[in-house]
Amino acid sequence: MVIDVHVHLSMQAWREGPQAIEPMIASARKIGIDKICLFPYSYMTKQDIIGANDLVLRVMELYPDEVMGFCYVNPMNTQEALKELERCLIRNSMYGVKLGTQCKTTNPLMDPLMEFIDQVGVPVLQHAWDKVTGNLEFESTPYEVAQLAKGYPNVNIIMAHLYGARFKGILDVAPYKNIYVDVSGGNPEAGVLEYGVEVLGAERIVFGSDAPGRDFSVQLSKVLGADLPHEIKKCILSENVLRLLRRDVR
């Protein structure tokens, strides 16, 4: 089984409705991806966030065996975010929470959300990158994700973008066992995954693509093409994320 933990709702689906996601689902199926974790892009406005999460819920209904929805919230709008978490995670049984580039992980506004998520027990998928070209204003680095993880040791955080964290970022998060890392995004650079496995351990790495901005097959090649034993690849492709998704995966 292959589970892609990092797939964005396409802007086309946002404009045209949930059926517009079919080509992307077909593309994933074609390369052998069985299930995807789907969520909105992180540059949604306050008003759009609810609509976007609703769209994810509708896609989940259209593809119940293939799509596991994560809700997106903006921690900067605390009360709205908490209401949306309650709606999506409790009333609608979404599988996790996606956090992006609208709030640094070191911002105290993260605390109410993390306390809620800790109670519910779902994973957080947190965008992070370490850019020598300069991060966006509220874009977190792996070091900052590590600070968040330190404060909430019982919340499983999937830090997105192993290839954005690279060597320093991997070392920054290594001490915090509740941080996992997805391989999504960035070029399929040889050697980075192997380094991640060596430092973090294979059990802390999960497969993700960052589609539709990225190609499912290219991102999958990071795992399939890596110089790693087959058993480790299997863990990364599905077994690790299945442990993290505490809700039943159909």
Add this chain to the structure above:
Amino acid sequence: MIIDVSSGIGPWPFMPLKRTTPEELTSAMEEEGIDLALVAPIDGICYKNPHMINSLHIERLSGFRNLIPIPIIDPQMGDAEKEILRAVDLNLPAIRIYPNYHGYSLGCLEMDKVAQICGEKDITIMIQMRIEDARGHHPMMKIPDVDISEVLSAIETWPNVKVIISCAHYSEVIKSHVAERILERPDTYIDTSLLERVDTLHSVISNVDYSRILLGTHSPFLYIRANMLKVKGIEDEEVFHAITHTNAVRALGL
């Protein structure tokens, strides 16, 4: 026969890489189903005169019929012409240039001279747009990407030169003015190496005719599997054959 137009060997100063010897590359090519590769000497990219690697590079590939050495040319170096003519004498099909790593503009007079010689001698110029993701460069050695607009302006002044734009991004080539200019100029190609979007090649082909696309793996920087999976996603046999073989034969005079 599947041809990879964009491969390399040699150690890289910023991280240890695999498949950096001819033996390792050949073995990886066999595993992935690639029959022939054009191979640049990546260890020479950061030499103060990159031409210093070319003789060694040609020598180290001399026993490998499936690996064609592609010399690096820096037009600013006084021996650039000599290096190009040696490539011609050895029947090498192309040279590779790295303007951002060597600090010159594609519109400079020295590059005009290189282009003139390549046009006269029918040797293809491969322009390397980037090597690694700029966001992940060594913090003390940030190398900006080559500007696609500069590439398009320069190549229009190079008559009769076959050009391969290597390691372009998807976002660069699907802009209509870029795709149009690539198609308008004869013998102008892009390689697949860093193109990426959901369903990459189907997306690219809707903007750039498949006759101008070549398979490039950008090994050893990328897993060879990445670009092989891209092309294996093409259902149309004619298109697959064009991208993995026919176009390269035409672009490089093989």
